[in-house]
Amino acid sequence: MLPELGHFALILALLLAALQAFFGIAGPWLGRERWIAAVTPAVAGQFVMVALAAGCLVAAFVGYDFSVAYVADNSNSALPLFYRVTALWGAHEGSLLLWILLLAAWTVAVAFGAARLPRHFAARVLGVLGVVSFGFLLFTLATSNPFLRLDPPAADGADLNPILQDPALAVHPPILYTGYVGFAVAFAFACAAMLEGRMDQSWARWTRPWTTVAWAFLTCGIALGSFWAYYELGWGGFWFWDPVENASFMPWLVGTALVHSLAVTDKRGLFKSWTLLLAILAFSLSMLGTFLVRSGVLVSVHSFAADPKRGVFILAFLIVLVGGALTLYAWRAPRLRSTAGFELGARESFLLFNNVLLVIAAATVFAGTLAPLISDALRLGTLSVGAPYFNPTFMVSMLPLLALLSLGIHAGWKRGRLKDKQRTLLRTLLAAAVLGCAVAFGIFAGARVLTPVGLTLGIWIILASLVDPIDRWRRRLSLPRAVLGMTIAHVGLGLAVIALTTVQSFTVERDVALAAGASAEVGGYQFRFEGVHPIEGPNYGGAGARVAVTRGGAPVAILTPEKRQYWVQRQLTSVTSIRMSRGNNLLVALGDDLGGGGRWSLRIQIRPLVSLIWLAAFVMALGGVLAASDRRYRALRAAEAATAHAAGPAVQGS
Amino acid sequence: MRRQLTGALLGVLLALGGARTAHAVDPTQLPDPRLQARYLALTHEFRCMQCQNESLADSPVELAADLRAEVRDMLLAGKSDAQIRAFMVARYGDFILFRPRFNARTAWVWLAPGVLLLAGALVCVRVLRQRAALLPADTEPVQEDART
Numbered sequence: 103m104l105p106e107l108g109h110f111a112l113i114l115a116l117l118l119a120a121l122q123a124f125f126g127i128a129g130p131w132l133g134r135e136r137w138i139a140a141v142t143p144a145v146a147g148q149f150v151m152v153a154l155a156a157g158c159l160v161a162a163f164v165g166y167d168f169s170v171a172y173v174a175d176n177s178n179s180a181l182p183l184f185y186r187v188t189a190l191w192g193a194h195e196g197s198l199l200l201w202i203l204l205l206a207a208w209t210v211a212v213a214f215g216a217a218r219l220p221r222h223f224a225a226r227v228l229g230v231l232g233v234v235s236f237g238f239l240l241f242t243l244a245t246s247n248p249f250l251r252l253d254p255p256a257a258d259g260a261d262l263n264p265i266l267q268d269p270a271l272a273v274h275p276p277i278l279y280t281g282y283v284g285f286a287v288a289f290a291f292a293c294a295a296m297l298e299g300r301m302d303q304s305w306a307r308w309t310r311p312w313t314t315v316a317w318a319f320l321t322c323g324i325a326l327g328s329f330w331a332y333y334e335l336g337w338g339g340f341w342f343w344d345p346v347e348n349a350s351f352m353p354w355l356v357g358t359a360l361v362h363s364l365a366v367t368d369k370r371g372l373f374k375s376w377t378l379l380l381a382i383l384a385f386s387l388s389m390l391g392t393f394l395v396r397s398g399v400l401v402s403v404h405s406f407a408a409d410p411k412r413g414v415f416i417l418a419f420l421i422v423l424v425g426g427a428l429t430l431y432a433w434r435a436p437r438l439r440s441t442a443g444f445e446l447g448a449r450e451s452f453l454l455f456n457n458v459l460l461v462i463a464a465a466t467v468f469a470g471t472l473a474p475l476i477s478d479a480l481r482l483g484t485l486s487v488g489a490p491y492f493n494p495t496f497m498v499s500m501l502p503l504l505a506l507l508s509l510g511i512h513a514g515w516k517r518g519r520l521k522d523k524q525r526t527l528l529r530t531l532l533a534a535a536v537l538g539c540a541v542a543f544g545i546f547a548g549a550r551v552l553t554p555v556g557l558t559l560g561i562w563i564i565l566a567s568l569v570d571p572i573d574r575w576r577r578r579l580s581l582p583r584a585v586l587g588m589t590i591a592h593v594g595l596g597l598a599v600i601a602l603t604t605v606q607s608f609t610v611e612r613d614v615a616l617a618a619g620a621s622a623e624v625g626g627y628q629f630r631f632e633g634v635h636p637i638e639g640p641n642y643g644g645a646g647a648r649v650a651v652t653r654g655g656a657p658v659a660i661l662t663p664e665k666r667q668y669w670v671q672r673q674l675t676s677v678t679s680i681r682m683s684r685g686n687n688l689l690v691a692l693g694d695d696l697g698g699g700g701r702w703s704l705r706i707q708i709r710p711l712v713s714l715i716w717l718a719a720f721v722m723a724l725g726g727v728l729a730a731s732d733r734r735y736r737a738l739r740a741a742e743a744a745t746a747h748a749a750g751p752a753v754q755g756s
Numbered sequence: 757m758r759r760q761l762t763g764a765l766l767g768v769l770l771a772l773g774g775a776r777t778a779h780a781v782d783p784t785q786l787p788d789p790r791l792q793a794r795y796l797a798l799t800h801e802f803r804c805m806q807c808q809n810e811s812l813a814d815s816p817v818e819l820a821a822d823l824r825a826e827v828r829d830m831l832l833a834g835k836s837d838a839q840i841r842a843f844m845v846a847r848y849g850d851f852i853l854f855r856p857r858f859n860a861r862t863a864w865v866w867l868a869p870g871v872l873l874l875a876g877a878l879v880c881v882r883v884l885r886q887r888a889a890l891l892p893a894d895t896e897p898v899q900e901d902a903r904t
Contacts (some may be wrong), residue, residue, distance in 0.1 A: 164871075201757075342809070344809050345809065369898075370898070372887075374849070441890055441893065441894060441896055442887070442890065442896065443887045443888065443889070443890030443891030443892070443893065443894040444888070444891065445884075445887075445888050446884050447893055450887070451880075451884060451887075454880060454883060454884070456879060458876040458879060458880055459876065461876075462869070462872045462873055462876050465867045465868075465872050466868065466872065469865065469868045469869075470865070473856075474863045477861070477862075477865075482861040483850055483859075483861055484849060484850060484851040485850045485851060485853070485856050485865070486803045486850075486852070486854050486856070487854070487856060487865065488801075488803065488809075488811065488853050488854030488855070489800075489854065490800075490801055490854050490855035491855055491856060491865070491866075495866075495868075495869040498869045498870065498873055499869070499872075499873065508797070514898075515898040516891075516894070516898045613781045613782045613783045613784070614783050614785075615783035634774065683807045691781060692780065692781075693780075693781025693783070696783075703779060703781040703782070703783045704783075705781045723772060747823060
């Protein structure tokens with residue numbers, strides 16, 4: 103019964119989304135106040151229905167209902183409760199349902215937050231979100247229904263993919279999707295502004311907090327994914343430039359550009375059409391990311407052909423939505439003219455560089471990710487593109503970006519007046535260079551060319567970011583949350599640059615073959631292999647090893663890597679064992695039984711500061727959330743809504 | 757006795773179903789540290805031909821292990837990196853290289869970032885000129901304090 107109820111709720115949600123889209127867009131267009139009044143109830147109703155559907159699917163998982171195909175494919179009677187719940191988003195169909203649920207939740211939040219916006223504008227925003235939701239619901243119901251039954255029911259489930267049975271990966275999709283979906287809000291604001299023909303600074307101001315929060319979630323989501331890859335995939339790497347990772351990184355890069363260009367549009371009324379375009383682009387890439395990852399198009403061209411219905415629907419939906427938005431843009435954007443001026447060295451010019459470089463970075467990742475497909479399609483032969491391509495080409499745009507950041511945050515609007523800050527900037531740069539070189543050549547030996555450069559840039563960003571807040575604090579001036587948030591986010595970036603440089607330059611890695619009782623020395627630590635014993639978990643068995651780590655005779659840690667075999671899917675997964683020691687992450691992964699009386703291969707890795715990469719990402723996200731909570735947005739919104747309301751609805755487009 | 761039993765159990769367990777490990781652990785150690793460094797660099801540059809997106813160094817499948825052994829033998833025989841790459845490409849095609857070669861067919865991949873950067877620079881110059889020209893006429897004040 104429950105699955106049918108869920109299915110039915112999903113159909114009702116589709117109808118409500120259609121109403122929300124129609125009333126939200128047509129209502130303001132035709133000036134029908136009663137239609138506009140119906141938008142918010144439709145939003146609420148849709149959320150309730152989608153939540154009900156998701157609840158039904160969770161209930162099916164929790165209650166071992168293996169007559170539901172999706173449940174039978176992605177869980178098992180031995181699967182622990184926690185993973186039976188998170189199995190909801192373990193595959194394509196449920197992931198879509200999660201996406202829709204999060205979109206419905208964001209829409210409710212926007213409906214609440216938009217209560218202070220002009221009525222017509224708010225209705226249009228919700229209407230556009232309704233269009234997005236309608237498309238996703240239709241896609242789910244038509245091609246990816248998670249409620250389909252099996253006849254006869256499966257005796258037991260095929261189990262959740264073992265590599266997804268992990269706490270970090272269990273929470274990674276919801277957080278990542280919250281970010282993706284959040285860009286839908288920026289997209290909706292942009293489309294609403296274009297529909298209304300009122301593309302002044304106000305829409306940018308209203309959108310800023312939403313976009314920043316979405317960006318913060320996306321940052322956390324990517325960091326969690328990277329953290330998971332580090333300890334679960336067993337290679338001990340944290341970023342592989344895999345198509346799946348790139349699919350989430352591209353919207354992040356464009357979203358970062360959007361966060362910055364919104365600032366210019368908000369403050370100076372500049373870059374208006376460019377900001378609109380970025381809002382469309384960020385969301386398009388988010389959708390692409392969602393579809394491509396779960397439907398398997400990017401990873402393998404062949405799975406596209408495996409289910410042509412899905413592929414065709416995705417393509418059609420993307421064309422309708424993105425094409426529609428771009429058409430709207432082509433129609434509206436030429437009217438935008440700004441007479442504001444600024445000079446080279448002004449804050450605007452640095453934010454221009456920021457945007458251009460971030461978009462180039464995204465385009466580079468895009469080109470590299472799709473190069474194999476493009477090359478194949480153009481009959482230029484097959485080719486592969488991996489880390490040896492991405493690492494150097496990504497630097498082409500990243501290094502100038504990092505170098506310009508410290509200057510940009512000190513530049514004033516309109517006229518840079520960097521001369522006034524010359525001494526501060528030179529001093530911080532000098533301090534950063536001394537520190538960077540000291541770390542590169544003093545603490546660690548054998549630095550690469552880019553090591554001192556990376557360290558200097560990272561430290562400079564942190565020092566330069568802190569100058570202004572410290573100055574304000576000394577003079578007992580107030581520190582608005584927007585400034586504080588920006589500072590924290592930039593410090594986070596600086597930390598990330600330092601961590602990435604250190605890890606890339608000073609990682610020590612060795613694969614060794616050890617008999618029980620034998621030791622290996624890696625990077626000043628002794629790793630003593632104490633042998634392997636069998637282990638058994640709720641739904642897996644396997645081998646666990648003990649490795650005692652010492653440094654100069656003093657015990658440091660006992661590491662216990664495992665190799666698990668999950669009973670149902672017969673897949674071997676590696677569980678690495680990681681300990682912190684003096685800022686280093688010691689990682690041991692268990693390899694293979696080499697025979698010969700307990701000889702095993704082991705991977706030993708010492709990565710300095712690697713944990714700082716993820717910590718830095720969370721610091722950046724925290725900065726974003728803080729900035730979004732600035733009082734300014736709330737106060738301004740109330741004031742603007744009042745004036746906009748007094749002026750009556752803006753010009754109708756026709 | 758008990759230890760033997762658990763050992764046998766483990767052996768059976770890990771051999772079951774021909775399941776693949778999540779990653780390869782490759783304890784190959786070449787006599788010369790410089791050869792070892794080249795070995796690691798090369799095996800990370802070649803793609804595993806059977807996997808989704810893994811390098812030879814990381815791939816657990818047998819073919820990858822064979823190819824790693826081949827790379828090792830060629831290194832020990834004194835072949836240069838270029839010779840080893842040429843051998844791999846002759847046998848498996850350009851697909852095996854994670855770092856695409858630079859030739860007429862792949863030039864666009866390598867030139868794309870540079871071309872983009874150039875285009876970006878041109879855009880910046882144009883916008884900056886335009887905006888600098890507007891500066892004298894723009895008398896609207898800016899709040900100096902509001903930074904963000």
